[in-house]
Amino acid sequence: MRITAQALYNITKCAHRVYLDANGDPKDRSEVGSFVKLLWELGLQTEREYLDTLGELAVSDLSHYGIDEAWVETQRLMQEGADLIYQGCLVDGSFVGRPDLLLKRTDLSSRFGPYGYEPVDIKAGKGWEERDGKRTKFKDHYAFQILFYRLLLERIQGASLPIGRIVNVEKQLEAFPVADFEQDFQEALAEAQCLISGQNTSEPVLGSHCQLCQWHRRCERWVTEQADPTGLFFVGKVKFHLKRVGLNTIQEIAAMDVNQYLKPPKKIPRTGKDSLLRMKERARVRLAGKPEIRPGFIFPARTREVFFDIEDDPTRGVTYLFGLLIKEQGRAPKFQYFLAKRPEDEEATVRAFWEFLRTTGEEVYYVYSHKERSTLKQLMERYDLDPAVLETYKSKEYDLYTDLIVKYSDWPTYSYGIKQIAKQIGFTWRDPDPSGANSIAWYNQYLANPTDEAPLQRILAYNEDDCLAMVAVKDYFEQASG
Numbered sequence: 380m381r382i383t384a385q386a387l388y389n390i391t392k393c394a395h396r397v398y399l400d401a402n403g404d405p406k407d408r409s410e411v412g413s414f415v416k417l418l419w420e421l422g423l424q425t426e427r428e429y430l431d432t433l434g435e436l437a438v439s440d441l442s443h444y445g446i447d448e449a450w451v452e453t454q455r456l457m458q459e460g461a462d463l464i465y466q467g468c469l470v471d472g473s474f475v476g477r478p479d480l481l482l483k484r485t486d487l488s489s490r491f492g493p494y495g496y497e498p499v500d501i502k503a504g505k506g507w508e509e510r511d512g513k514r515t516k517f518k519d520h521y522a523f524q525i526l527f528y529r530l531l532l533e534r535i536q537g538a539s540l541p542i543g544r545i546v547n548v549e550k551q552l553e554a555f556p557v558a559d560f561e562q563d564f565q566e567a568l569a570e571a572q573c574l575i576s577g578q579n580t581s582e583p584v585l586g587s588h589c590q591l592c593q594w595h596r597r598c599e600r601w602v603t604e605q606a607d608p609t610g611l612f613f614v615g616k617v618k619f620h621l622k623r624v625g626l627n628t629i630q631e632i633a634a635m636d637v638n639q640y641l642k643p644p645k646k647i648p649r650t651g652k653d654s655l656l657r658m659k660e661r662a663r664v665r666l667a668g669k670p671e672i673r674p675g676f677i678f679p680a681r682t683r684e685v686f687f688d689i690e691d692d693p694t695r696g697v698t699y700l701f702g703l704l705i706k707e708q709g710r711a712p713k714f715q716y717f718l719a720k721r722p723e724d725e726e727a728t729v730r731a732f733w734e735f736l737r738t739t740g741e742e743v744y745y746v747y748s749h750k751e752r753s754t755l756k757q758l759m760e761r762y763d764l765d766p767a768v769l770e771t772y773k774s775k776e777y778d779l780y781t782d783l784i785v786k787y788s789d790w791p792t793y794s795y796g797i798k799q800i801a802k803q804i805g806f807t808w809r810d811p812d813p814s815g816a817n818s819i820a821w822y823n824q825y826l827a828n829p830t831d832e833a834p835l836q837r838i839l840a841y842n843e844d845d846c847l848a849m850v851a852v853k854d855y856f857e858q859a860s861g
């Protein structure tokens with residue numbers, strides 16, 4: 380059983396995944412999705428691009444070797460004092476790590492001589508999270524990987540540095556103090572060892588982090604069979620607190636006396652009366668198997684309604700589609716869109732869309748998250764667009780997720796995303812595999828071969844169906860309210 384840096388990365392997202400990756404039944408594992416493949420390609424491309432910036436520096440490339448050969452070669456190169464090793468391999472017992480770079484440092488003495496090696500990973504993101512222009516926290520999933528390589532290097536060369544570094548998406552080195560992560564890393568490593576050896580199994584925690592996971596179907600099935608609390612919207616890791624006080628199933632949550640769980644010894648941390656009452660209600664709805672709508676919601680009275688959905692690609696930092704399903708009294712619904720066929724067309728596309736927003740009248744824009752609003756703000760800042768247009772848009776926006784679904788209804792599903800909600804009311808997408816992640820994969824497929832427009836057509840049909848799903852949800856609420 381190998382302990383790898385990938386396991387340390389995964390454990391920050393989901394402990395059960397670390398267990399399943401080592402011990403799960405391969406038959407329960409889905410194929411890798413096209414979006415995940417795209418991320419792998421992007422990772423490789425980012426690494427290659429960084430290597431290209433290194434100019435004359437001699438790089439020993441071991442990326443084409445398997446683990447055993449790469450480990451032999453890495454030892455040889457380190458003994459010889461190679462300047463930079465790409466995709467080297469570090470092994471100590473069951474610990475196996477392949478840092479993107481092993482960088483020779485002459486300010487470090489090691490078993491190899493008056494020099495030593497530092498592990499550096501090349502990332503397609505930034506290491507430090509920022510708020511209001513200030514660095515707040517270094518990403519623990521990046522840090523844990525570096526600490527793992529560092530631990531291996533300490534054992535192999537007998538020395539290490541007190542800082543960890545990555546190369547970020549902008550090809551800059553970002554450093555962090557390893558001491559800040561040492562304790563959490565040691566705990567995570569011990570946990571990963573227990574999970575990989577099968578000593579500990581952990582349990583699924585269904586949530587938005589599951590969308591791209593290959594064990595998703597298996598975990599959904601487990602949660603349903605066990606009536607696990609994470610089958611309810613918004614429970615997540617709180618389920619471990621619930622289980623500690625005897626609330627093991629959805630049935631037990633539906634039957635709980637909320638007052639018992641507001642004070643010791645059964646107090647559930649950071650969960651007040653209102654949250655417990657909502658959880659109990661959702662458990663009841665889940666058991667009944669059909670949604671419940673509460674009265675009190677009002678839709679803006681407008682003769683023109685626009686159902687609006689954006690598609691963007693965070694891997695390229697580009698917004699490529701603004702899709703609008705327009706419904707006007709007395710007219711058939713019309714799908715209109717603004718599409719950036721190439722990333723370099725983004726500015727012209729956004730400007731045309733801004734003009735559309737400026738010249739339209741008294742409509743309402745229905746969306747299904749705050750994403751449209753925040754993306755428009757980013758684009759406005761990027762291209763110095765008229766802020767008055769955004770302010771007017773905001774005054775006309777109605778977020779079906781926040782202002783309707785979460786506030787005025789309960790659904791028998793763990794996720795209140797548009798896919799799950801629309802599916803509950805019988806809406807289906809034309810595409811057999813609709814998702815925002817796939818839309819990004821199709822966009823990249825088109826960019827790789829622009830002579831074939833089929834992926835673009837697929838994106839447009841998918842986006843139009845997302846808008847139609849919003850129409851279906853709104854119609855459902857209107858009918859439910861009589």
Ligand code: SF4
Nearest residue numbers: 393584589592595598
């Ligand atoms: S589907 Fe979710 S709960 Fe299951 S292993 Fe993957 S991330 Fe964890």
